[in-house]
Amino acid sequence: MKESSKTSRRERPVVVVALPFAYREGVDEYNGIMRHLRESSDDWDLRIVRHSFDAQLFRGLPPDAVDGVVCGIDTHPGLSGYEPYFDGEVLEFLCSRSIPVVGIDLPFDLHRYAKRGAKCAFVSLDSEAIGRKAAQHLARLGCYESFGFVGSFADRGWSRDRGAFFARELRSLGRRNVRIFQGEVKGRKDELLAWLKRLPKPAAVFASNDYCAAAVLRICEEGDLRVPDDLAVLGVDDDPILCIHTRPSLSSIRPDFESEGYLAAKTLSMLMKGEKASPFQLVGGSMTVTDRMSTAPCAPSGRLVRRADEIIAERACKGLNSDIIADMLGISRRLLDLRYRQINGITVREAIENARMARARKLLTTTRLSHREIARSCGYSSEAYMEHVFVKLFGKTMSEYRSGSRR
Numbered sequence: 001m002k003e004s005s006k007t008s009r010r011e012r013p014v015v016v017v018a019l020p021f022a023y024r025e026g027v028d029e030y031n032g033i034m035r036h037l038r039e040s041s042d043d044w045d046l047r048i049v050r051h052s053f054d055a056q057l058f059r060g061l062p063p064d065a066v067d068g069v070v071c072g073i074d075t076h077p078g079l080s081g082y083e084p085y086f087d088g089e090v091l092e093f094l095c096s097r098s099i100p101v102v103g104i105d106l107p108f109d110l111h112r113y114a115k116r117g118a119k120c121a122f123v124s125l126d127s128e129a130i131g132r133k134a135a136q137h138l139a140r141l142g143c144y145e146s147f148g149f150v151g152s153f154a155d156r157g158w159s160r161d162r163g164a165f166f167a168r169e170l171r172s173l174g175r176r177n178v179r180i181f182q183g184e185v186k187g188r189k190d191e192l193l194a195w196l197k198r199l200p201k202p203a204a205v206f207a208s209n210d211y212c213a214a215a216v217l218r219i220c221e222e223g224d225l226r227v228p229d230d231l232a233v234l235g236v237d238d239d240p241i242l243c244i245h246t247r248p249s250l251s252s253i254r255p256d257f258e259s260e261g262y263l264a265a266k267t268l269s270m271l272m273k274g275e276k277a278s279p280f281q282l283v284g285g286s287m288t289v290t291d292r293m294s295t296a297p298c299a300p301s302g303r304l305v306r307r308a309d310e311i312i313a314e315r316a317c318k319g320l321n322s323d324i325i326a327d328m329l330g331i332s333r334r335l336l337d338l339r340y341r342q343i344n345g346i347t348v349r350e351a352i353e354n355a356r357m358a359r360a361r362k363l364l365t366t367t368r369l370s371h372r373e374i375a376r377s378c379g380y381s382s383e384a385y386m387e388h389v390f391v392k393l394f395g396k397t398m399s400e401y402r403s404g405s406r407r
Contacts, residue, residue, distance in 0.1 A: 015070065104261070150205055152212035192216070193222070205232065260283045
């Protein structure tokens with residue numbers, strides 16, 4: 001940062017980006033920042049901080065050395081990998097210097113910073129959307145006697161909210177046997193093991209994040225609880241290294257971290273230009289679930305529907321229909337439709353249409369393909385029929401959707 005001249009800083013604002021690059025979330029958030037720069041007129045001189053992020057980084061610099069900061073949870077080495085950490089002093093320092101700053105998923109009370117009129121804003125994942133997504137996904141498997149939530153961060157609002165909305169959504173879906181365990185997992189292994197054993201089996205457990213879920217898997221292994229036969233486990237963040245190397249491999253929700261980074265960059269741009277920005281913003285976005293062995297269906301019907309979902313995800317845009325799926329599974333179409341509707345709440349045909357429409361929306365917003373080319377790519381022989389389905393589902397034409405997304 002010391003090497004840039006004042007002239008170059010005036011031409012290209014210096015922006016410090018400090019994110020947890022050791023994890024998928026940090027990389028995705030960075031990609032979101034870069035997407036904002038590609039789509040906007042902003043031209044920033046980015047300075048990347050990969051390791052320690054604290055006030056000492058900025059002390060001794062001229063007042064105009066940095067024009068803006070995007071920062072996320074820092075990490076420090078721990079026995080089980082890099083653990084979340086953030087030094088609140090750095091925010092105090094940046095606010096005192098009136099440096100515009102946008103924090104992503106910071107783990108403490110932020111209102112004291114926002115109320116000072118400082119040039120700061122905060123972007124966080126929508127805990128309600130995550131809790132509901134977890135409930136809907138586990139409920140779709142259709143084979144559990146009970147459900148549980150394990151939150152390893154009782155002092156974090158996001159952890160409590162994920163558990164509360166998980167339980168609320170399950171009850172709205174008719175699943176009444178839902179229990180919650182909140183508190184530090186490391187020091188309460190015996191207590192948590194006893195709690196897990198009391199859950200009516202088979203049970204499904206949603207953990208507040210991947211590290212908490214990995215701890216649950218270790219406790220299950222030590223306590224002779226079989227995963228996924230006795231207990232299915234689902235985490236959040238979908239960190240590939242952690243999830244693949246647990247025993248068994250961990251299923252996890254992947255939040256829309258890229259949209260977090262995009263929104264953070266957009267908000268920082270507004271603050272740097274002296275514009276008013278909302279101090280707190282939530283990101284729900286497009287969440288996906290990566291299914292691994294920790295949530296493998298325990299009932300035959302669940303395995304059947306899971307296989308149907310895999311076929312739809314792989315071949316929906318390749319002339320797929322219900323008869324083809326039934327033939328591949330070696331069952332009648334009537335049985336397939338019955339089991340699929342029982343677990344997923346929609347028909348196989350609707351699931352195929354949903355998969356095709358998801359691809360259509362992506363192509364409309366990320367490519368310049370014509371509507372005819374998109375129809376062909378999504379498995380439709382008729383552009384007019386695809387337009388009909390699109391309007392029915394989304395209430396607007398493909399042209400209106402494409403132009404709206406560009407604005």
